[in-house]
Amino acid sequence: MSFAKLDDHLRKIEALEHALAILGADEATHMAVGGGEKRAEAMSTLAGIHHARATAPEIADWIAAAEGEALNEEQQAALRELKRAYTNLTCLPAEFVERQMKARMRCEQLWRDLRAKNDWAGFLPALEGVVALVREEAALRAGVLGLDPYDALIEQYDPGNRAADIAPVFDALKTFLKDFVPQALAVQEERLAKAPRRPLAGPYAIDRQRELGLAMMGAIGFDFTHGSLSVSHHPFCGGVPTDVRITTRYKTSDFLSALMGVLHETGHALYEQNLPKQWSHWPLGKARGMAMHESQSLFVEKQIGRNPAFWQWALPQLAQHLGEQWTMAEILPHVHHVERGLIRVDADEVTYPLHVILRFELERELVGGKLAAADLPEAWDAGMRDYLDLSTIDNPADGPMQDVHWPAGLFGYFPSYTLGAMMAAQQWAALKKENPSADDDLAAGRFEAIADWRRKNIWSQASRYSTPELLERATGEKLNAAHFTAHLKARYGA
Amino acid sequence: MSFAKLDDHLRKIEALEHALAILGADEATHMAVGGGEKRAEAMSTLAGIHHARATAPEIADWIAAAEGEALNEEQQAALRELKRAYTNLTCLPAEFVERQMKARMRCEQLWRDLRAKNDWAGFLPALEGVVALVREEAALRAGVLGLDPYDALIEQYDPGNRAADIAPVFDALKTFLKDFVPQALAVQEERLAKAPRRPLAGPYAIDRQRELGLAMMGAIGFDFTHGSLSVSHHPFCGGVPTDVRITTRYKTSDFLSALMGVLHETGHALYEQNLPKQWSHWPLGKARGMAMHESQSLFVEKQIGRNPAFWQWALPQLAQHLGEQWTMAEILPHVHHVERGLIRVDADEVTYPLHVILRFELERELVGGKLAAADLPEAWDAGMRDYLDLSTIDNPADGPMQDVHWPAGLFGYFPSYTLGAMMAAQQWAALKKENPSADDDLAAGRFEAIADWRRKNIWSQASRYSTPELLERATGEKLNAAHFTAHLKARYGA
Numbered sequence: 001m002s003f004a005k006l007d008d009h010l011r012k013i014e015a016l017e018h019a020l021a022i023l024g025a026d027e028a029t030h031m032a033v034g035g036g037e038k039r040a041e042a043m044s045t046l047a048g049i050h051h052a053r054a055t056a057p058e059i060a061d062w063i064a065a066a067e068g069e070a071l072n073e074e075q076q077a078a079l080r081e082l083k084r085a086y087t088n089l090t091c092l093p094a095e096f097v098e099r100q101m102k103a104r105m106r107c108e109q110l111w112r113d114l115r116a117k118n119d120w121a122g123f124l125p126a127l128e129g130v131v132a133l134v135r136e137e138a139a140l141r142a143g144v145l146g147l148d149p150y151d152a153l154i155e156q157y158d159p160g161n162r163a164a165d166i167a168p169v170f171d172a173l174k175t176f177l178k179d180f181v182p183q184a185l186a187v188q189e190e191r192l193a194k195a196p197r198r199p200l201a202g203p204y205a206i207d208r209q210r211e212l213g214l215a216m217m218g219a220i221g222f223d224f225t226h227g228s229l230s231v232s233h234h235p236f237c238g239g240v241p242t243d244v245r246i247t248t249r250y251k252t253s254d255f256l257s258a259l260m261g262v263l264h265e266t267g268h269a270l271y272e273q274n275l276p277k278q279w280s281h282w283p284l285g286k287a288r289g290m291a292m293h294e295s296q297s298l299f300v301e302k303q304i305g306r307n308p309a310f311w312q313w314a315l316p317q318l319a320q321h322l323g324e325q326w327t328m329a330e331i332l333p334h335v336h337h338v339e340r341g342l343i344r345v346d347a348d349e350v351t352y353p354l355h356v357i358l359r360f361e362l363e364r365e366l367v368g369g370k371l372a373a374a375d376l377p378e379a380w381d382a383g384m385r386d387y388l389d390l391s392t393i394d395n396p397a398d399g400p401m402q403d404v405h406w407p408a409g410l411f412g413y414f415p416s417y418t419l420g421a422m423m424a425a426q427q428w429a430a431l432k433k434e435n436p437s438a439d440d441d442l443a444a445g446r447f448e449a450i451a452d453w454r455r456k457n458i459w460s461q462a463s464r465y466s467t468p469e470l471l472e473r474a475t476g477e478k479l480n481a482a483h484f485t486a487h488l489k490a491r492y493g494a
Numbered sequence: 495m496s497f498a499k500l501d502d503h504l505r506k507i508e509a510l511e512h513a514l515a516i517l518g519a520d521e522a523t524h525m526a527v528g529g530g531e532k533r534a535e536a537m538s539t540l541a542g543i544h545h546a547r548a549t550a551p552e553i554a555d556w557i558a559a560a561e562g563e564a565l566n567e568e569q570q571a572a573l574r575e576l577k578r579a580y581t582n583l584t585c586l587p588a589e590f591v592e593r594q595m596k597a598r599m600r601c602e603q604l605w606r607d608l609r610a611k612n613d614w615a616g617f618l619p620a621l622e623g624v625v626a627l628v629r630e631e632a633a634l635r636a637g638v639l640g641l642d643p644y645d646a647l648i649e650q651y652d653p654g655n656r657a658a659d660i661a662p663v664f665d666a667l668k669t670f671l672k673d674f675v676p677q678a679l680a681v682q683e684e685r686l687a688k689a690p691r692r693p694l695a696g697p698y699a700i701d702r703q704r705e706l707g708l709a710m711m712g713a714i715g716f717d718f719t720h721g722s723l724s725v726s727h728h729p730f731c732g733g734v735p736t737d738v739r740i741t742t743r744y745k746t747s748d749f750l751s752a753l754m755g756v757l758h759e760t761g762h763a764l765y766e767q768n769l770p771k772q773w774s775h776w777p778l779g780k781a782r783g784m785a786m787h788e789s790q791s792l793f794v795e796k797q798i799g800r801n802p803a804f805w806q807w808a809l810p811q812l813a814q815h816l817g818e819q820w821t822m823a824e825i826l827p828h829v830h831h832v833e834r835g836l837i838r839v840d841a842d843e844v845t846y847p848l849h850v851i852l853r854f855e856l857e858r859e860l861v862g863g864k865l866a867a868a869d870l871p872e873a874w875d876a877g878m879r880d881y882l883d884l885s886t887i888d889n890p891a892d893g894p895m896q897d898v899h900w901p902a903g904l905f906g907y908f909p910s911y912t913l914g915a916m917m918a919a920q921q922w923a924a925l926k927k928e929n930p931s932a933d934d935d936l937a938a939g940r941f942e943a944i945a946d947w948r949r950k951n952i953w954s955q956a957s958r959y960s961t962p963e964l965l966e967r968a969t970g971e972k973l974n975a976a977h978f979t980a981h982l983k984a985r986y987g988a
Contacts, residue, residue: 011535011539012539014532014535014536015535015536015538015539015540016536016539016540018532018533018535018536019513019517019536019537019540022516022517022520022533022536023513023516023517026516026520026524029524030520030523030524030722030724031737032718032719032720032721032722032736032737032738033719034717034719034720034736034737035720035733035734035736035737037736038508038512038734038736038737038774039512039516039736039737041505041508041509041512042508042509042510042512042513042516044509045505045506045509045510046509046510046513049543223528224526225526225527225528226526226528226529227526228524228526230524240529240532242526242528242529242531242532242533243525243526243528243529243532243533244526280532
């Protein structure tokens with residue numbers, strides 16, 4: 001039976017993915033510094049074996065044969081999603097993939113060097129090469145998938161999302177934020193004028209910060225029999241669903257940065273740990289995509305972790321683990337700090353979407369051929385001035401050279417961040433409709449009912465539906481920026 | 495060129511070995527407890543891919559073709575050693591390997607359960623099955639290699655070692671120890687009667703013990719850019735030469751047990767870290783075998799780490815890291831404690847060889863068909879009474895059910911432990927001949943000259959020679975028990 005053959009084949013592929021995921025997490029957490037070269041060789045060999053097996057031509061034959069077999073509804077869904085994933089994985093010619101990989105790697109290496117030197121002119125030719133190739137990629141994918149070119153790129157990260165649906169939602173959000181950011185800053189200024197911010201004093205011992213993080217992870221539902229917390233330079237959630245590796249990094253002068261990082265990665269981890277285990281080796285059983293994944297991390301970090309109700313429960317935890325008493329009035333100005341800045345990854349939840357919308361608008365035009373890479377510094381600067389009243393014209397390192405995504409050839413990924421933030425707000429609103437006492441639950445440290453809602457509506461559904469379908473089934477409506485703007489107004493407004 | 499094809503193929507195999515080694519070390523140190531099942535699937539899939547590539551029939555063709563190519567002396571050595579390894583790896587029919595693997599796994603699982611219950615009768619049928627298969631294996635290997643059956647098993651662990659050479663050396667050692675153990679115990683008793691042992695008080699904080707271990711590792715030559723120390727239930731040295739993972743386990747009541755474990759594993763690690771890097775993917779570039787590896791760990795643990803001169807340097811280290819002052823007269827009774835016991839892994843360096851010699855004698859007869867598994871309890875008890883004046887007749891759990899080796903089908907491995915101890919003593923004697931101030935070096939914490947001797951004579955030679963050839967080249971003579979007995983007499987005699 002071909003379905004059984006696929007099942008067997010996918011188990012082998014899962015084993016290779018397991019090895020790659022653990023080796024990757026290990027590299028960032030426990031590897032000796034001199035082990036990198038051999039590790040890269042090992043992972044590249046494994047990735048090659050994995051790619052060969054995941055794109056094996058017999059998979060197409062087995063899928064075709066299995067479509068004629070008597071399958072139950074779940075098996076049919078598994079087959080559909082496998083076909084989609086296989087098509088996306090095999091629609092580029094091997095010659096093109098190799099050419100593109102080389103250009104991306106060279107551009108990314110160059111970027112690491114030249115960003116530090118603020119050398120846009122030196123960087124531009126490599127970026128132009130990557131942009132030319134991504135246009136070619138988008139056209140190739142579009143031809144196979146029957147989508148617009150930019151949508152064909154998005155499809156790899158968030159199946160079913162379309163720029164034509166995203167753009168009006170982003171436009172509405174942008175219009176709102178251009179007014180709202182100055183308001184939120186004025187509100188903040190007024191509050192701080194009345195009561196200055198209590199500084200984070202420290203030093204906060206790392207082992208105590210770690211214990212605090214572990215206590216919160218456990219309370220929120222992280223399963224320590226299937227995961228762990230360690231340290232890395234850049235926080236991440238990696239590993240495999242049966243052994244989820246999350247990391248943070250500690251500063252002894254500030255307990256909040258590590259803690260909010262732990263909450264964010266815990267959100268990713270809960271999704272992975274609660275996926276349906278029996279389908280773990282099929283695309284059907286994997287997390288839906290980048291936007292949905294980000295909605296899960298932001299749900300825990302922003303909807304739960306920066307909710308004032310949460311801090312009623314959290315303050316005694318702080319006192320217990322750090323030995324320091326904070327009041328609500330003292331902690332919230334830190335948790336809800338808003339600031340205009342040039343750097344996306346440092347941005348707060350109010351200003352962050354403007355960074356993303358700028359990138360979405362620019363990369364859509366780049367892919368569509370309406371903008372040349374050479375014109376990015378001016379376009380970027382114009383956007384930043386319009387959206388955040390900041391200029392980057394003399395500072396491309398913190399402008400269009402800021403992120404690794406474009407040098408690495410990742411176009412279509414940026415929208416996921418803000419889509420995730422909006423989806424998290426929409427999920428919280430839907431959950432509150434069903435469970436009006438959710439804030440009381442947070443204040444009392446009761447996280448079970450909230451997790452149950454997410455397990456039923458998101459986690460257990462894995463990749464059964466497209467991103468917009470999954471959101472609509474979970475929340476009862478299509479993506480709606482109003483939930484996110486209402487959330488921001490309630491938290492940061494007058 | 496076939497040599498180049500082999501080189502390329504071996505690099506791919508090394509990548510798979512890298513993945514398996516890191517996944518294995520990770521499983522024992524950082525894996526979440528619930529991650530075991532998927533990890534086993536991943537490693538079993540990888541091991542299957544590795545085995546298929548390492549035994550690929552084209553390797554035989556490439557070796558044959560390369561033998562006709564113009565190769566330098568080192569390449570010829572590499573080809574010879576590859577041929578030897580390939581022959582050992584491929585000389586069993588796949589059907590047999592599968593049958594044996596199943597019997598071993600069942601027997602090992604049964605052993606874990608029934609040893610705890612002291613149930614020899616329940617365990618015997620499974621062990622009989624494994625013994626029958628190991629006899630079959632030995633005959634198959636012997637036929638291909640032209641060796642005696644038991645030697646054909648040893649050949650996998652210590653190439654070139656032969657039971658006919660080992661037996662007389664073990665006999666001489668046994669004769670010596672049967673007299674010497676009572677003497678050493680009497681000497682110890684007399685000393686303790688004069689000055690009772692100062693107890694290890696504790697508690698010794700784990701992070702301080704860890705710092706002490708790291709300081710000693712670093713002083714002895716462990717390269718922290720290519721390795722690390724962590725914690726596991728059973729101490730081991732794993733990972734890969736560019737990233738050697740050693741572990742220990744801590745008791746807060748006793749700093750010596752973790753520390754001596756760290757020194758032992760550091761000995762293994764130095765060997766791995768100092769192998770010739772350019773040959774790391776060829777069998778030529780790997781450590782010679784189990785006995786030579788054990789000689790390197792025991793060199794650091796026993797010849798260096800239990801040497802009184804070493805403790806002149808080490809006592810101030812103890813004081814610094816643990817905050818506790820010890821005198822030589824106080825610490826040496828702990829470092830040189832001798833005790834008759836039933837358990838091999840708990841034995842000291844005086845009594846340990848008798849545990850091994852007993853196993854060597856019994857397994858040689860088991861493989862040779864002169865002893866039946868059913869007769870093991872009586873034979874074991876007779877040996878223990880003769881060698882150590884202890885009985886195990888009512889206690890098979892601590893007799894022939896004591897070790898995992900036989901249930902796991904590992905016959906021919908046990909001699910390596912005591913061969914390693916003897917080789918370490920012989921190496922130390924040879925080193926002292928060249929460098930008479932070696933003890934002064936230890937007392938002053940100077941480990942470079944000692945490491946240089948080992949690098950030149952052992953580590954850099956990797957698998958260029960057979961085990962006995964390597965020993966003879968390094969020390970100028972064949973295996974000679976006199977160095978080990980002289981070492982014991984000097985340290986434990988009157």
